[in-house]
Amino acid sequence: MVLKSKSVVAKILEQDETTLQTDWLKALENSDMYRKGVIRPAELRDQCSEFLRLLRNAMQQGNLTEIQAPEWANTRQFLADMTRVRAQQGFSPQETTTFVFSLKKPLFDRLWQELPKDPQQLAEEVWNATTLLDQLGLWTIEVFQKNREEIILRQQQDLLELSTPVVKLWDSILALPMIGTLDSSRTQVVMESLLQQILETESQVVIIDITGVPTVDTLVAQHLLKTVAAARLMGTDCIISGIRPQIAQTIVHLGVDLSEVTTKASLADAFAIALKRQGLKIVAAS
Template sequence: MSQETDAVLQLLGPHEERILTEWLQEAGANASRTTEAGRRAMRSDAEDMLRNLRDGLQAGGDPEAFQAAPWSGLRGTLEALSRSRAAQGQSAGETSMFVLAFKRPLFGLVQQELKARPELQMGAVWVISALADRMAQWTASTYQQTREELIKRQQQDLLELSTPVIKLFQGVLAVPMIGTLDSSRTQVVMETLLQRIVETGSRLAIIDITGVPMVDTLVAQHLLKTVSAIRLMGAECIISGIRPQIAQTIVHLGIDLQGIATKASLADALELAMAQQGFTVTRSR
């Protein structure tokens, strides 16, 4: 442990309460918009960070090697702080500013306690600055990763919600498609539909593409792959929503849909499905 690191460590223990108080003041914990629960949470976060900072220094942690083992506890605390604040909707900047706010009380202690040792003052200031900067960088990167994971999870949830598999009646399922049909969405549709076929024992699936704005070669390939997977499960498929423009596009592209039942509307597909299942619909007075 260097003299500068040891000097910073000696400042943390005896002055912990002062550091915490000034840190929270600098971070705005006493602002009128901050609730009592918010102040308690900020103090708890500051206490955890200060404790792990002290442990890292005692273990011989080098501020230049923040990813080393001595700083594992501090990194874990910063990650938990970033994830918690990201979930609450706070920005990465707000989290980083909270971390950087502990510089001021420590700089004040260095100026006061080491004034008789000017050769250590600049070194101690450098140690504090290096640690604070790396801590802030770690919170920012963790925050970014958390937000990306949240966005991906939300996108997946929306993807699943946008491709529901509906049981129309015994033995018949329907999948209304709305929007662009790409590879990832096709994969979700296929997995969900095949799972529902197994669960319900259905023998017929209707894929309705009325809400698909455009059918090109790629979309047609996705549809054909889905139909092939359905047939491998022992079921059959009807594609509905074949509008005149889509029919012309399919013919123009030379896409072969032979052997696949197609209908202009979902109502027509439902009528065909009921006929194939042996159902007859009659109007009762």
């Protein structure tokens, strides 16, 4: 009974592949989830027939329930590759999984035609097929999710490196324009690159500009003070600039003590005082 029931879906896939594929394509094209223009019809047709071929090959091994088994490896690989491409094209998870789920309707229609007089077997067949397709659909979601996470992780790392430039403003004057939220790992990177630059340029003044820092809480303030303390230990004075009115209010409300640090409202003011400390001044050209 079980063997026979397995063979019905496999038989449909073998014998009626063309009609099944046509029905499926029609269903895909009619669904809202199919984006005209993003995927070419020929490409979609290729993907459909490839998927059906892999499905048939895998089913011939007789395993209808466990898609993690080795005989399903090719099918999983195909779905993973397709999902990856679609994720890059900007498809939503729903739009991506519809590819698999939309096969149900044509497949069940065929089953119904094959087994018109045996409701019990029909129910069993439908149940098997639906479990299988659900698993494959969920697999695409899983791959989709994993892709997204990889992208997010990579972007986080890019941000970490991109957003911490140390700029040389003048001989022995460095500027550190901070952009974005400061957390522990970012501060660590910022601190290390700043101290390394101080060592290389033998700078005497560093201006830390926090115009681009959206909020300052106690943790951020503590990170800032740590950076200032470390720079001071290396013999460099720090000036904190770019403090917006709201941030000044927050700092005072939080009770953060910045009295040890020179603070200026704008980067220009900080640069002026840094020049003065070096015994320099800017004059108009005649």
